[in-house]
Amino acid sequence: MGTSKMRHIVEAAGGILYRWKAGCGPASETIDFTDHRSPDDSGTPLGGSASANPANHTDGTDAAPSSTGKTSPNDAVSGGKGGISPDGNVLDRIELCIVHRPKYDDWSWPKGKLDPNESARHAAVREIGEETGLPVALGPYLGDVSYPMSEEGSKHRHTKDLSSDTKHVQFWMVSAISPIDNLKRTKAFGPVHRADVGEIDEMVWLTPMEARKKLTHSTDKDMLALFVDRVQEGALEALPFLIVRHGKAEARKLWKGTDANRPITPRGAAAAYALNYELACFNPVRLTTSPWIRCMETLQTFSWQTGRPMVTLDALTEDAYARDPAAAWDCLLSEIEYMLARREPTAICMHRPVIGGMFEHLRELCASPTLGKRLIAKTPYMPTGTAMALFVIPGPDGPKIIDIQKVHPLVY
Incomplete structure (x- = not known):
């Protein structure tokens, strides 16, 4: 045969x-x-x-x-x-x-x-x-x-x-x-x-x-x-606003230090390194992050490779978000508005619960309900060590998202 x-x-x-x-x-x-x-x-x-x-x-x-x-x-x-x-x-x-x-x-x-x-x-x-x-x-x-x-x-x-x-x-x-x-x-x-x-x-x-x-x-x-x-x-007029979820971190139950100092694992570091190749395709020139170690470590190599500093945003830690979700959203929205005003593509690294809360607001900025569904409404929202590229334009009623791209690194 x-x-x-x-x-x-x-x-x-x-x-x-x-x-x-x-x-x-x-x-x-x-x-x-x-x-x-x-x-x-x-x-x-x-x-x-x-x-x-x-x-x-x-x-x-x-x-x-x-x-x-x-x-x-x-x-x-x-x-x-x-x-x-x-x-x-x-x-x-x-x-x-x-x-x-x-x-x-x-x-x-x-x-x-x-x-x-x-x-x-x-x-x-x-x-x-x-x-x-x-x-x-x-x-x-x-x-x-x-x-x-x-x-x-x-x-x-x-x-x-x-x-x-x-x-x-x-x-x-x-x-x-x-x-x-x-x-x-x-x-x-x-x-x-x-x-x-x-x-x-x-x-x-x-x-x-x-x-x-x-x-x-x-x-x-x-x-x-x-x-x-x-x-x-x-x-x-669209600019990429890259939401990054930090790389896989050490388990909470096994970590002896504070949650703020809990680092990414070697596998998480590999994903963060591989993500650099993908982030570079969008040329983010402003790097912002939660000041907690696992977020900073995720963007650290990209910051070193590009010579661009990381700006820490205290309102985006897990604890700060739990205390005041509205302040976290105000912080994120101000970063989007700053990006559009300065024409500076931006990457921002955050934690899972913060991302979930931000997605609720970001869906309202999407050009259509179908586009908004790409911002998943249930945990974990997006995998560790990945990014979402949101393309944002200025509008008469504020920023509007016209395209969303999933950005997954290739770890080999």
Whole structure:
């Protein structure tokens, strides 16, 4: 009896890297993107900031306007109702990065395969850095796509026929970080080596409407529609607020000292160390924590690797929360507001009961009840040594959460 071949799934990750056009975004978003290498034969510097004219890679079709009267993502990209227009729509003020792969002669979003013992989020940041020469950090999650490996370079990918070897790609919104921020996070994130010219030989910056015409693959155009959907949620202003639960601590019954001095175990330390690789993907520049030892130990190595100090928040200890839950929430909310005002992505390390109490308040800030359900309502709320990335935007009624990502370390 013959045996059927096992389907092999290749995991990959990437993202849509965006930037504000010159003079269109906040000063804090203005970064020098220029890669001072020689231009290629087309006259476009590899990694340069000049936009190119859209290529002829287009299927000539766009989705019809939504029957609900609301703007569909494809309407927005193609200049339909409520989309790119001369009235100052935000999509007119941003540019997206697209790369050319000579092996397939295609234009696509920067992406690549996961290395052994690497998470998808880490691969996304690393691969985009390798293919564009720009250090980046993750934004809100966009979605994923799967297609047969045999259709890697095809214009139309049959995403429903996955009986053969399959490529599964996850995508994020991505923005560049400053050279100083990149230097500080290098020890925590690890090395990023520039892609060979045989892999990526050109990159261009285009408006979303131009990008839709330039992209070769139907799946990449689908991801662009999801990106536009996120932009319409306000995602260009989103910052990550990373809630970290401390690593596994010594058992209370066995510990001889005070609860405040109860440390993490060697296994907890391994998870905390591995979590550094994941936290670095979001580039937190403000590190805050309960002053109790197990929380400080969880962020200590990341603090040392990045040279960023830890700020202790007395209101977030277990005892302080038990005495005054309202004060703990006021402390956390003030950290979110401070992050938005200063544009400083933040990581905050807390204890299980405190996290549970904070989740009750944070659900009320979520853009939808469905999103709020990702903040689990029962103990233990989240595993030890893990994080939750909450993407927050400012709003007329205060901060609003538009995306939540679970962040689990890979311990091997």
